[in-house]
Amino acid sequence: MLYQVNLLPKIEKRRKTATIVAFLTGLVLILLCLFMIYEYISSQHQIDALRVSEQQLRAGLLQLENNAGAESTGSSLESIVSYAEGLSFETSLLIAELTNLLPDNAYLTSYDFLEDNVAVEIQFETMTEVSLYIERLGASSYFTDVKVEEIRAYTLEEMDTTEEQFMVIPRYVTMILLEVDKKTIAIGSEYNDVE
Secondary structure, three states: OOOOOOOOOOOOOHHHHHHHHHHHHHHHHHHHHHHHHHHHHHHHHHHHHHHHHHHHHHHHHHHHHHHHHOOOHHHHHHHHHHHHHHHHHOOOOHHHHHHOOOOOOOOOEEEEEEEEEEEEEEEEHHHHHHHHHHHHHHOOOOEEEEEEEEEEEEEEOOOOOOOHHHHHEEEEEEEEEEOOHHHHHHHHHHHHOOO
């Protein structure tokens, strides 16, 4: 009988999947490191650019502060007052226009001047007078928009019997919001100043 002796050790073939996984893991780690280095460098450039713009803004602010300190306080107050006078106008023109357009037996009971609007409360005898007044306000050059906020019936006192209720005519309280045309009022106030 013959014996077969193998003096070389038995070598098993390595599995290819283990090498592929190790290679891909290494590749991902290298790409991740490259990405982090790129982000770090780009963020450093952004930080440098922000520092430069911050220095420019601080220099501009310092220059503005120096210019403001150089101007006299009196001249700046004069410019503020002249600017405010240019914005203001007489509200008496609005009140005069509102009362001139009122029909007979209608009364202006409340007047609130807001920034761009005028809120008024007016008492009318009939709903027809309300619609007539709204039409007149819409045609007026002093107002650009007219909105009726509320209309409610109002009696002077509570009556005991139904016969007394038919003897008294209720009034209609109307809340109106008017948008003011500032140009027309400014022209009107200049015209009044001349007279």
